[in-house]
Amino acid sequence: MKRLLLVTAAAVAAFSPAVAQDRGSVNRIIDEGTNHSQVMVTAQHLTDVIGPRMTNSPAMRRAEDWTAGKFREWGLKNVHKEGFEFGRGWSIERASVRMVTPRPLALTAIPIAWTPATNGAVTAPVIVAPMKRERDFDQWRGKLNGKIVMVTLPGTGDEPGNPPFRRLSGEDLGKLDVFVQPTNDPETADRRLKRLDFAKKLDAFLKAEGAVAYVTQSYRDGKLLHGEGYLFGRGETPQVPGVELAAEDYRRLARLAKSGTAPTIEVLSDVRYDDTDINAYNIIAEIPGTDPKAGYVMAGAHLDSWVAGDGAADNAAGSAMIMEAARILAATGQRPRRTIRFALWSGEEQGILGSMAYVEKHLATRGRPDDAPQTGLRRYYGWTQRWPVTPLPGYGDLAAYFNIDNGSGKLRGLYAENNPAAVPTLREWLAPYAGMGAGTVALRPTGGTDHVFMQAIGVQGFQFIQDPLDYGSRIHHSSADTFDHLKAEDMRQASIVLAGVLLGAANADKALPRPPLPTQPVVTDPFAYTDDDD
Amino acid sequence: MKRLLLVTAAAVAAFSPAVAQDRGSVNRIIDEGTNHSQVMVTAQHLTDVIGPRMTNSPAMRRAEDWTAGKFREWGLKNVHKEGFEFGRGWSIERASVRMVTPRPLALTAIPIAWTPATNGAVTAPVIVAPMKRERDFDQWRGKLNGKIVMVTLPGTGDEPGNPPFRRLSGEDLGKLDVFVQPTNDPETADRRLKRLDFAKKLDAFLKAEGAVAYVTQSYRDGKLLHGEGYLFGRGETPQVPGVELAAEDYRRLARLAKSGTAPTIEVLSDVRYDDTDINAYNIIAEIPGTDPKAGYVMAGAHLDSWVAGDGAADNAAGSAMIMEAARILAATGQRPRRTIRFALWSGEEQGILGSMAYVEKHLATRGRPDDAPQTGLRRYYGWTQRWPVTPLPGYGDLAAYFNIDNGSGKLRGLYAENNPAAVPTLREWLAPYAGMGAGTVALRPTGGTDHVFMQAIGVQGFQFIQDPLDYGSRIHHSSADTFDHLKAEDMRQASIVLAGVLLGAANADKALPRPPLPTQPVVTDPFAYTDDDD
Numbered sequence A, B: 001m002k003r004l005l006l007v008t009a010a011a012v013a014a015f016s017p018a019v020a021q022d023r024g025s026v027n028r029i030i031d032e033g034t035n036h037s038q039v040m041v042t043a044q045h046l047t048d049v050i051g052p053r054m055t056n057s058p059a060m061r062r063a064e065d066w067t068a069g070k071f072r073e074w075g076l077k078n079v080h081k082e083g084f085e086f087g088r089g090w091s092i093e094r095a096s097v098r099m100v101t102p103r104p105l106a107l108t109a110i111p112i113a114w115t116p117a118t119n120g121a122v123t124a125p126v127i128v129a130p131m132k133r134e135r136d137f138d139q140w141r142g143k144l145n146g147k148i149v150m151v152t153l154p155g156t157g158d159e160p161g162n163p164p165f166r167r168l169s170g171e172d173l174g175k176l177d178v179f180v181q182p183t184n185d186p187e188t189a190d191r192r193l194k195r196l197d198f199a200k201k202l203d204a205f206l207k208a209e210g211a212v213a214y215v216t217q218s219y220r221d222g223k224l225l226h227g228e229g230y231l232f233g234r235g236e237t238p239q240v241p242g243v244e245l246a247a248e249d250y251r252r253l254a255r256l257a258k259s260g261t262a263p264t265i266e267v268l269s270d271v272r273y274d275d276t277d278i279n280a281y282n283i284i285a286e287i288p289g290t291d292p293k294a295g296y297v298m299a300g301a302h303l304d305s306w307v308a309g310d311g312a313a314d315n316a317a318g319s320a321m322i323m324e325a326a327r328i329l330a331a332t333g334q335r336p337r338r339t340i341r342f343a344l345w346s347g348e349e350q351g352i353l354g355s356m357a358y359v360e361k362h363l364a365t366r367g368r369p370d371d372a373p374q375t376g377l378r379r380y381y382g383w384t385q386r387w388p389v390t391p392l393p394g395y396g397d398l399a400a401y402f403n404i405d406n407g408s409g410k411l412r413g414l415y416a417e418n419n420p421a422a423v424p425t426l427r428e429w430l431a432p433y434a435g436m437g438a439g440t441v442a443l444r445p446t447g448g449t450d451h452v453f454m455q456a457i458g459v460q461g462f463q464f465i466q467d468p469l470d471y472g473s474r475i476h477h478s479s480a481d482t483f484d485h486l487k488a489e490d491m492r493q494a495s496i497v498l499a500g501v502l503l504g505a506a507n508a509d510k511a512l513p514r515p516p517l518p519t520q521p522v523v524t525d526p527f528a529y530t531d532d533d534d
Helices: A002-006 A009-014 A017-034 A039-049 A058-073 A134-140 A170-175 A186-195 A198-209 A247-259 A312-331 A353-363 A376-383 A420-436 A452-456 A471-475 A488-507 B002-006 B009-014 B017-034 B039-049 B058-073 B134-140 B170-175 B186-195 B198-209 B247-259 B312-331 B353-363 B376-383 B420-436 B452-456 B471-475 B488-507
Strands: A077-085 A089-101 A105-107 A109-111 A122-128 A148-150 A213-217 A242-245 A264-274 A279-287 A296-302 A339-345 A364-366 A389-391 A398-403 A411-415 A440-442 A461-466 B077-085 B089-101 B105-107 B109-111 B122-128 B148-150 B213-217 B242-245 B264-274 B279-287 B296-302 B339-345 B364-366 B389-391 B398-403 B411-415 B440-442 B461-466
Touching: A017 A312, A017 A488, A039 A058, A039 A312, A039 A488, A039 B247, A058 A077, A058 A089, A058 A279, A058 A312, A077 A353, A089 A109, A089 A242, A089 B089, A089 B105, A105 B089, A109 A264, A122 A213, A122 A247, A134 A198, A148 A247, A186 A376, A213 A247, A213 A264, A242 A247, A247 B039, A279 A312, A279 A353, A296 A312, A296 A353, A296 A488, A312 A339, A312 A471, A312 A488, A339 A353, A339 A488, A353 A364, A353 A376, A353 A452, A398 A488, A411 A420, A411 A488, A420 A440, A420 A488, A452 A461, A461 A488, B017 B312, B017 B488, B039 B058, B039 B312, B039 B488, B058 B077, B058 B089, B058 B279, B058 B312, B077 B353, B089 B109, B089 B242, B109 B264, B122 B213, B122 B247, B134 B198, B148 B247, B186 B376, B213 B247, B213 B264, B242 B247, B279 B312, B279 B353, B296 B312, B296 B353, B296 B488, B312 B339, B312 B471, B312 B488, B339 B353, B339 B488, B353 B364, B353 B376, B353 B452, B398 B488, B411 B420, B411 B488, B420 B440, B420 B488, B452 B461, B461 B488
Parallel strands: A122 A148, A148 A213, A213 A242, A296 A339, A296 A398, A398 A461, A411 A440, B122 B148, B148 B213, B213 B242, B296 B339, B296 B398, B398 B461, B411 B440
Antiparallel strands: A077 A279, A089 A105, A089 A264, A109 A242, A122 A264, A279 A339, A364 A389, A411 A461, B077 B279, B089 B105, B089 B264, B109 B242, B122 B264, B279 B339, B364 B389, B411 B461
């Protein structure tokens, strides 16, 4: 009995009935997520078998059906699709680019997303005509007829001095624990919105000038490709075929053009549009809660991808973790207090449009109802510029949202996203998984993926800290984003931690403290002048 | 006059007449190599315009003519080609590989050097049949008919934890200054010789089994290709077309084959043989010496390359440095005591065969005259196993050989190649260029390029220490070995230092101390057992 005297306040908390119940679940979750893991099987099907999942492409349709079917097979409830207007489907059937003169050479190339087909191979001399703003057109007017136009200013070879593959040290994690004041320069935002239209203007200019096709330079060295493009809306499809070339191949053409006769190249881009359904679909699935008044917690990852690789680290990895966490919680028979909702988003790569649609349908709207419809990345940049934020009836139901979109690296904890009040609770949920390396809560906010529009309306959306591996250095959006760069041990750990955190949040006594409803734009430096070339 | 009292022995040496003369040349060399540099123009022509220079290919023939012409244009003397029997020319006209089922996908691929064409596109299912020794054939006999055979054991994704691009620190340089005892295990050498025949046996097996083509996996991740192959001799041309696939693409096929129906792929390999002339040619040029009895010094780099990239860092860079050093010395009107000879080697990538031929023609022969002729890498591995070494009349004339074959990084000094007696003299020759970062002399021996067979017969061949840049991590032999990964400032520095060292060696009062003539094989561990899988 003497040992009771040693029980501290912390120990009492650790053995409280609610926590003890959770701790019992932890071991079942770990067993299911290790000894019975399906996460790599799921990821392999999404990447190798289905392949890259461009929003509204035939492959994405297959992925939507397959993932919904898996959720049902695993016993998830209320599995359904939620559609939102997106635009055209687009996929690559066959593509190749070759230098014909001065010597035959296969070039590494990919069609730029949503550009049209070439209708067989077209062969023409190149012209290096770098253009990145409308005023650049003047220099090239009258010179592009019958040419394949190289529109990127050729760069020079990079000198990568950091290790491509890395894991976060304790010191790295410590640096993430900082509050960062929000910033917003309305002039910069306005200019970005205007600049978004440049791709359309360039296409119209090239068409008017009689260009045969255009070529861009990959932004990564080492023969990697990406192929991003954003003219996916109905009525904004470009008229001139475009291909991205590996940096090495682009710069070789540019040097040859500068040092002698411009090379002739052959471009074949056999791409297909699919207008069967202009709606994109988020996939939703649930583990119902026992308390109908307690609201819900949610985790999401985007299922769509670019098409240069197989969309493995970005983001079949996150999608498979979400699905695996759902499977683990269902297979271990969890009956959480709050509903746990799982979301596989679409349209993320074209402006975080799937989770934006979810927010607008379930949580809050922005701007006046008569706002003109917006398309493409304009919609993405413009959304947070529209006021006021108007909560919908379901606004208060979402107790916490967790996002995964940083590759296949193990979870190292959570970004508290500038919400210091949430830190102690997040830390508690992560505590059982600290021994797996996931115990950190860091205050820093993050952006660029599906939690941002929840944050923008004052809903507590979080993102996991992940070991970066080689995601940023060579995998993200690249032709090397394939299944073999996913790490199985990391993927299993992440699925377990995600399941555990979701269960902790679903069973928590009270919801996380919310930030106040945003009521006006942040303006941090109203007196600043900004460079037009920003 | 009092200041004379402070003159030390070292200072006397520094102001000796011979050294003072050299110091005057240094500034002219630097001026010519910076303000009038041609090295990048030379390198750009070799890479962009001529392209990759596979030994005996049409492009290598153009490179042979163009470099000899440049030497003549710059005033070099005795410019000529020295031929040696090599084998067939081979070049790629067009090549592509696509996955046809389960989904259309362009795969990143290159024909394996010296394999035959497919005669149009061939389409067949793959089979994963890893084979690396003859006994592996048993498992696959009767199963390969009509198949495209994947012969590499699929690997897993790499985790590159070192910076791809780096320069040598003082600490790095210090670690190179070590004597390394030579090693040789005759059993291992014998096994390697036997294993060299495996490519031929695999080809015969695949042909006999009715395989349509075979596929190997790239040894680097990140979509890089290489395409090496060694069956270039007359009468040993393979019968089955072979292609190397990017690791990501190979492993995807392998996983699909293991998890479901084997994918079908389409292989097009339009390659051409050229048997116009089975001889390869080294290009030789000279600046004649003023003392006909003083012998000569020589610098060399191999002009030939693999064909996945443009053979830029390996070794248009070294070739351009050799040519630029020759141009600098000619343009500055040097009249050295010893002849300075420049060599652009051929056949280096297939077994250091060009410099081997030079050695056999000018310096020493190995083995008995009735030794059976040997081909391919067998010749490379076998050459140093043949005894005795028999000096030719010109054996004593070569006072020093300097080799460049470590990419485009600046010269940091010289490897003394286990020759401690040479260190003080090498250091003296480098001294004027210490401020350019080239002052180090490190004892460590190096291998794998055109100085090794000179060392093997007791002639003092040295190699320069170079900043590694990204040569080893992603450029060496890869599809990213293009001009834009060469560094202009480094290339200029290297040309200047090379010119200066050559002039120092050509004007030195006495030749460098030679190692003794090798008279028997090194056997370092006669009692060792070796693993058959070594």
